[in-house]
Amino acid sequence: MVRILLFCWAFFTVLLVQGQRFLKGTVKDKEKRIIPYAKIYVKNDPTLRTVCDENGYYEMGLMPGEYYLVVTAMGYEDREYYLGMGDADVVKDFQLYPPNLKTVEDVVVSVKKSNPGREIMLKVVNKRDSINPWNRPHQVSVYIKASEKLDFKSSGKSKEKENDEPNFDAKQDSLLKSMNLVEVQLERSFAPPNKVKEVRNAYEVHGSSQNLYYTTTVKSNFNFFENLLHLDDLHETPVSSPISIPGILSYRYRLEEKYEENGRMISKIKIIPRNTATTTLEGYIWVIDTLWMVQKLSLTMNKGNLLVYDHFQIEQTFSHPGDSMCVLEKQVLTYGVKYKNETSKASTVALFSNYNFTPKFPAKYFSTELAVTEQTAYEKDSSYWNGIREIGLSDEERRYIFLKDSIEEAHNKKEYLDSVDAVFNKITILKVLWFGVDHRNRVKKQQFSFGSLAEFVQPIGIGGPRIAPNFGYFKKWENQRTYDFYVRSSIGFLNKDPKGVIWNRYRFDPFHQGDVTASVSHEFDVIRGFDAITQIYRRNNFIEATTLRAGVNYELFNGLYVGADLNFAIRRSLKDFKFLELTDAFIPNDSAMVFDPYNASLVSFECSYVPQQKYMREPYRKVVLGSAWPTFSVYYRKGVKNLFGSVIDYDYLSFDIRQNFKLGLLGNSSYRVATGTFLSMRDVREPDLRYQRRSDPIWFSNPLYSFQGLDTTLPTKSWVHEAHFVHHDNGAILNKIPFMKKTRIGLVFGGGAMYVQEHDYQHYELLAGLERNFKLSRRRLRVGVYGCASDGNKTAPRMDFKVSFAILDDRSMKWNF
Numbered sequence: 001m002v003r004i005l006l007f008c009w010a011f012f013t014v015l016l017v018q019g020q021r022f023l024k025g026t027v028k029d030k031e032k033r034i035i036p037y038a039k040i041y042v043k044n045d046p047t048l049r050t051v052c053d054e055n056g057y058y059e060m061g062l063m064p065g066e067y068y069l070v071v072t073a074m075g076y077e078d079r080e081y082y083l084g085m086g087d088a089d090v091v092k093d094f095q096l097y098p099p100n101l102k103t104v105e106d107v108v109v110s111v112k113k114s115n116p117g118r119e120i121m122l123k124v125v126n127k128r129d130s131i132n133p134w135n136r137p138h139q140v141s142v143y144i145k146a147s148e149k150l151d152f153k154s155s156g157k158s159k160e161k162e163n164d165e166p167n168f169d170a171k172q173d174s175l176l177k178s179m180n181l182v183e184v185q186l187e188r189s190f191a192p193p194n195k196v197k198e199v200r201n202a203y204e205v206h207g208s209s210q211n212l213y214y215t216t217t218v219k220s221n222f223n224f225f226e227n228l229l230h231l232d233d234l235h236e237t238p239v240s241s242p243i244s245i246p247g248i249l250s251y252r253y254r255l256e257e258k259y260e261e262n263g264r265m266i267s268k269i270k271i272i273p274r275n276t277a278t279t280t281l282e283g284y285i286w287v288i289d290t291l292w293m294v295q296k297l298s299l300t301m302n303k304g305n306l307l308v309y310d311h312f313q314i315e316q317t318f319s320h321p322g323d324s325m326c327v328l329e330k331q332v333l334t335y336g337v338k339y340k341n342e343t344s345k346a347s348t349v350a351l352f353s354n355y356n357f358t359p360k361f362p363a364k365y366f367s368t369e370l371a372v373t374e375q376t377a378y379e380k381d382s383s384y385w386n387g388i389r390e391i392g393l394s395d396e397e398r399r400y401i402f403l404k405d406s407i408e409e410a411h412n413k414k415e416y417l418d419s420v421d422a423v424f425n426k427i428t429i430l431k432v433l434w435f436g437v438d439h440r441n442r443v444k445k446q447q448f449s450f451g452s453l454a455e456f457v458q459p460i461g462i463g464g465p466r467i468a469p470n471f472g473y474f475k476k477w478e479n480q481r482t483y484d485f486y487v488r489s490s491i492g493f494l495n496k497d498p499k500g501v502i503w504n505r506y507r508f509d510p511f512h513q514g515d516v517t518a519s520v521s522h523e524f525d526v527i528r529g530f531d532a533i534t535q536i537y538r539r540n541n542f543i544e545a546t547t548l549r550a551g552v553n554y555e556l557f558n559g560l561y562v563g564a565d566l567n568f569a570i571r572r573s574l575k576d577f578k579f580l581e582l583t584d585a586f587i588p589n590d591s592a593m594v595f596d597p598y599n600a601s602l603v604s605f606e607c608s609y610v611p612q613q614k615y616m617r618e619p620y621r622k623v624v625l626g627s628a629w630p631t632f633s634v635y636y637r638k639g640v641k642n643l644f645g646s647v648i649d650y651d652y653l654s655f656d657i658r659q660n661f662k663l664g665l666l667g668n669s670s671y672r673v674a675t676g677t678f679l680s681m682r683d684v685r686e687p688d689l690r691y692q693r694r695s696d697p698i699w700f701s702n703p704l705y706s707f708q709g710l711d712t713t714l715p716t717k718s719w720v721h722e723a724h725f726v727h728h729d730n731g732a733i734l735n736k737i738p739f740m741k742k743t744r745i746g747l748v749f750g751g752g753a754m755y756v757q758e759h760d761y762q763h764y765e766l767l768a769g770l771e772r773n774f775k776l777s778r779r780r781l782r783v784g785v786y787g788c789a790s791d792g793n794k795t796a797p798r799m800d801f802k803v804s805f806a807i808l809d810d811r812s813m814k815w816n817f
Contacts, residue, residue, distance in 0.1 A: 004474045009059075021085060024059040025093040027052050027071060031129055033193055035096060036228060037664035038073035043080065054230065054238075055628055056664060058537050066392045070095060075245030098245050117255035117269045121285070122246070123292040128243055131293055131325045132225035137191040139356045143390045144184040145343065146212040146348040146399065152178070153341040179400045180207035182215050185388055189359065195366040196221075198616075200373040200378040202388070203752075206401055210810070213309075216614065218370040219625065222314055224297065228664065229613065232626075233813045234312070236305040236730040237665055238276060239280045242271045243294065248299075252273055256284070263288040269300065274352040274735070275689055280305070281766065283313075294326050304741050305730050307813055308780065328352050349465060351390045368558055370625065371616035378619070443651040446475045451488075462524055462542050464494035464580035480510040480620035510621050512555040522546045525571070526689045527593075530706075531713055532694040539579060539592045541685065544572040559613035559627070568644050571687065593686065600685070601646035608633040629660035635676075639688060649682040652690070659705065660814070665703045667729040670817060672704045677719040677757075689715045692756065700769075700786050700804035704817050707752055709765045709790025709798055718805055726750035727817055728771070745772045748784065765790035780808035 027038040034056030041049035042062075050060040062085050072078045076096040083092070086165035185202040196553075200220050209215060213234065220231045227246050228238040230265040242251045250273070257268040267287045275282075283299035313334040318326040333348040359570055382401075393401070393513060399447040418633040425439050436452040449472035459465045468490035475483040501521035508514050525545040528536065535541065551565035574592035583589075615622050633656040639648035654676025662668045676690065692714040704724045728748050734739040749768040755761070769786030784804045808817050 011299065014385065018344055021062060021087065022056070022089045023062055023085065023092060024089065026056040026057060027058065027073065029076065029097060030095065030097050031135075035076065037666075038071060038094075038096065040069055040071050040094070043068040043070050044235045047476050051663065053628070054664070061751045067448055069094075072155075074249060075247075086277040087287065107415075110355045115255075117253035117267075118248070120255065120267050120287050120289075120292070121242070121253045123244060124285075124287055124294065125245060126770040127292050128225045132191065132223075133325050134221075134223050134225065135192055135356075136325075136357050137361070138665055139187065139189045139354075139359045140352050141354040142184075142186050142188050142217060143346060143351045143353075143388065144182070144186075145389075145391050146182040146184075146209070146215055146346065148180040148207075148211055148344055148346040149345040150180075151345070153343075155177055158217075159234060160635060179396070180209065181397060181400065182206070182209045182212050183389070184215055184387060186217070188217050188811060189361065189365070191361060191366060196370055197366055198371040200371065203373060203377045204380065204382065204385065211308075211337070212348065213335060213342050214331075214350065214372055216616065217350075218529060222316065224294075224316075225326075230662070232662070234309075235280070236306060236307060236728075237280075237667060237732065239301070242281060242299070242667065247513050252282075258289075261718035264291075266295060267727060273302075286619045287319070290325055291320065293320050293323070302741075304735070305340055307808070308337060311335060337394075339775060342778075349391055353390070365635045366614055368614045369617055370614050371389065371767055372788055373616070375619040378727045380439055386543065396474045405608075413451050444475075445477065446473070448473055449783075458490070461490045461492070462539070462574075462579070463497065463577060465613060466490045466492045466499075480507075482510075483505045483726065494580065497577075500681060508555065509615075512622070514552075514554040515560070516552050520548050524574075525569075525687070528693070530693050530714065531691065532696045533699065535694055535713060537587075538590055539574070540590050543593065544574055544577075546572075555753060558615065561608045563606045565602075565604045566605075567600075567604070568646070569600045569602075570597060571600055572597045573683070595685075598647045598685070599645040600648045600688070601643040602648075602688075604635070604637040606633070606635045628661070630657050639683070641683070647683055648685055648688060648689065649680075650684045651679040652688075653677065653679055655718055657702060661789065663727075666732050667727055669725065669727040670704055671723070671725045673723045675719060675721045678717050681717055684717070686715075689717065690720065691715055692720065695800070696802075700784060702817050703752060703767060707754065707763060707790070708767060708786070708788040708802060709800055710763060711798070713760065714756060714761065716756055716758060718756075720754065720756050722752065722754040724750070724752040726767075743772070745770050747771075749788070759794075761792065761794055763790065763792040763795070777805070780811070782806045782808070 015397075027035045029035055036052060036054045036056055037054065038052045038058070038509055039049065040052070040058055040060060045769070047065075048060070048062065050058050052058045060196065062083075064085050064087055067083045067085060069081045069083055070078055071081065071094045075098060077099045079094070079096055079180040081092075081094060083090070085721045093204045097657055124131075141300045183202070183204045184200060186200045187197050188200075194220055198216060198218075212219065212603055219233050220229075220232075222229060224241045224243045226241060227244045229241060230238050230305055241247050242253075246623070252272040252274055252608045253508050254270040254272060256270045259266055259268075265288075267289055269285045269287060271283050271285060280302050280662045282302070283297070285297045285299075286295040286657075287293070288295050296315070296317045298315045300313075303310055305585045306312055311334075314329060315330075315332040315334070319329045321327060331350040331352075333350075335347070336343065336345040336346070378594045403768075416656055427437055427583065431437050433453050436455065437450045437622040439448040439450075441447070451468075451470040456467055456469055458468050468488055470486070470488035472487075473485040475796060484503075486503045487501070489498065492497050499522055501523055503518065503519040503521075505517045508516065513792075523545065525543050525547075527543065531541065547567065547569040549565065549567045551563065553561070553563040555561050572594050575594045577592060579589075579592075581589075609632050610627045612633075613627045614625040615806045616625065634655045635656070638652045641649035642648055654674065656672065656674045658670070660668060660670040678684065678690075691705055692710065694713040695701070695710045700708060703726050713800065726748065727750055729746055731741060731744070731746050734745055734747050747768070748771055749766075751764070751766045765786040766787055767786055769784050771782055771784040774783060782805070786802050786804070788802065789797070790800070808815060
């Protein structure tokens with residue numbers, strides 16, 4: 001019955017989509033500012049509905065006809081619009097208006113006595129459009145000082161540790177290890193609604209900047225005069241601002257104190273979340289009476305959805321030129337995280353000065369390049385910093401910088417570098433047995449690596465035990481170009497068969513990620529490289545291949561990445577190979593595939609494009625910040641007959657669209673849609689077929705690239721269409737249950753579908769699960785438990801339960817799905 005219902009749903013969905021036309025546009029307020037996550041639905045038929053994205057953009061499929069549309073958003077009055085839908089797509093923008101603030105007050109609460117705290121905040125919210133400095137184009141100078149103090153818990157054991165650095169006085173050594181400091185001086189340009197460009201004039205790192213936040217102004221902007229704060233590298237969900245109309249519905253306001261300062265009355269308002277499950281901030285806002293402007297604020301983020309830190313506090317101080325707007329002068333961020341044997345306490349102080357609210361930006365000044373740092377920014381000396389530093393350093397910070405500078409000067413001497421290398425290059429038993437032996441020359445910026453004994457002896461393999469020595473070489477130049485070299489040889493005890501690989505890569509353009517690779521190998525190869533763990537070890541999945549490969553990758557222009565690869569291989573069967581059969585009694589296996597040796601020449605091209613990709617430019621590299629657009633990819637592979645004696649002859653083409661985006665306070669979603677087919681198949685062998693991988697037992701594989709309930713491995717030659725969707729609520733749903741926010745457990749759900757044309761094979765699945773993040777050393781580990789219901793036109797309904805483990809990427813601050 002489930003199979004029939006799913007098939008009917010898919011069939012009628014296709015029919016409806018073919019007859020639909022699209023209504024699209026944006027939703028804005030009276031000031032022409034976008035309203036993210038507004039809802040649009042057909043009156044009297046709420047099943048026809050859509051939600052705007054973070055840029056206020058929407059799309060809605062409708063059949064031709066007449067409709068009355070309702071547009072709604074939190075903090076705005078609902079509006080109805082008439083629409084006559086014809087046989088063409090329609091572009092239509094909608095506009096919403098905030099309600100009368102008295103009406104908001106009446107809706108929010110009904111009490112017998114007034115609430116002066118909320119009345120004051122209502123007056124501030126009523127003026128926020130005029131007092132918001134980010135409603136005006138401007139330029140500003142910014143000085144940032146970010147510092148971190150590390151407290152180490154004593155393990156109670158005193159043991160010698162190998163160190164790449166020479167020993168210092170114990171007190172000095174303790175200070176150097178327990179502090180990190182970053183200073184930045186930059187010019188920031190801004191134009192409404194969200195155009196920004198940052199030019200760093202000076203940048204100095206003492207120690208490590210890994211745990212320090214807000215060393216650039218382009219990733220996050222703490223603008224509390226907007227409805228939502230998008231802090232993607234800090235918080236899993238957007239944060240609702242207490243100085244907004246939606247905030248009036250999300251927070252309670254209580255007048256704590258009134259006092260006079262500089263001849264003006266100041267009201268201290270306490271901010272209290274109405275529902276701690278869905279509201280993040282709490283703290284205080286100080287308001288100047290009669291002017292109804294924010295003097296300063298101090299707000300703390302709840303721990304729940306912070307990506308890395310355990311606590312985070314924002315303090316801002318404003319000036320009021322001409323009593324006309326609130327201009328940010330100082331921002332102090334206080335944050336930290338505690339690990340097993342280490343506690344990090346950090347703060348970032350940013351001073352904003354020399355505002356210019358009448359800038360004249362040249363044409364095309366703003367672009368997808370949001371920040372620029374030239375090499376000279378890293379070369380400023382102490383006299384420069386003493387002249388521009390706007391915040392005094394503590395005695396401890398001055399001593400720390402002095403020690404760091406002294407050490408850096410010593411570090412640049414050849415004698416010191418040689419002494420450090422001597423320590424690093426020392427051969428120890430542990431290196432020989434497990435880690436491998438390295439030899440580094442810091443002056444020449446090169447390193448040699450020799451494999452350990454653990455790598456030398458391989459007790460388990462397709463052909464039994466092998467010995468496999470390996471060697472690596474790495475070279476880096478001042479302009480950040482690099483060269484990698486790796487060689488490994490091996491021989492098996494059972495078959496006396498020599499194998500090996502030589503691999504090279506030269507990165508010739510670090511900024512555009514341009515590199516050239518070349519390799520030659522005589523190794524085992526797999527036919528289904530991404531099959532389930534219960535299938536990939538089988539002998540019929542292995543062949544022997546002598547391969548010559550060359551490839552190049554390059555970013556042609558911002559967001560457009562291309563790659564080309566030439567692969568020549570002589571493929572041989574393992575039919576006469578001796579296998580280790582000790583485990584066959586309890587781990588089922590089979591025989592090697594039988595075929596005559598043949599040559600295969602492959603040429604492949606890949607292109608992916610990310611429209612409007614934003615990035616930061618550094619002297620020799622690009623820091624990609626992401627895009628609001630999906631990533632579009634196309635892949636083409638050709639088997640070239642007669643090239644180097646090749647017998648294979650085919651053409652394969654595939655397309656892929658994938659994206660990750662946030663749904664306001666509801667969490668973040670990811671999807672992937674892909675399709676592919678062989679355009680021609682004059683001669684295709686098993687290693688060149690496209691396979692739909694069988695699902696793993698117990699293990700929850702990446703749901704954007706695999707299915708959880710596929711009980712067979714499908715080789716495919718014709719069109720394969722697949723779609724995947726996953727949504728993480730980040731606590732938006734479960735946190736509404738009492739005490740659930742303290743558990744930090746989130747809900748995830750999604751699904752996938754696949755259609756294989758040649759087999760007329762349909763597969764559908766729905767999944768749901770619970771996830772929680774844990775600290776793992778200095779990383780974040782996500783553990784998930786999931787249930788998956790699947791069905792298809794040629795399979796019986798089934799239910800699977802699985803688990804997964806994922807590590808948060810420290811660079812992108814994103815999970816694998």
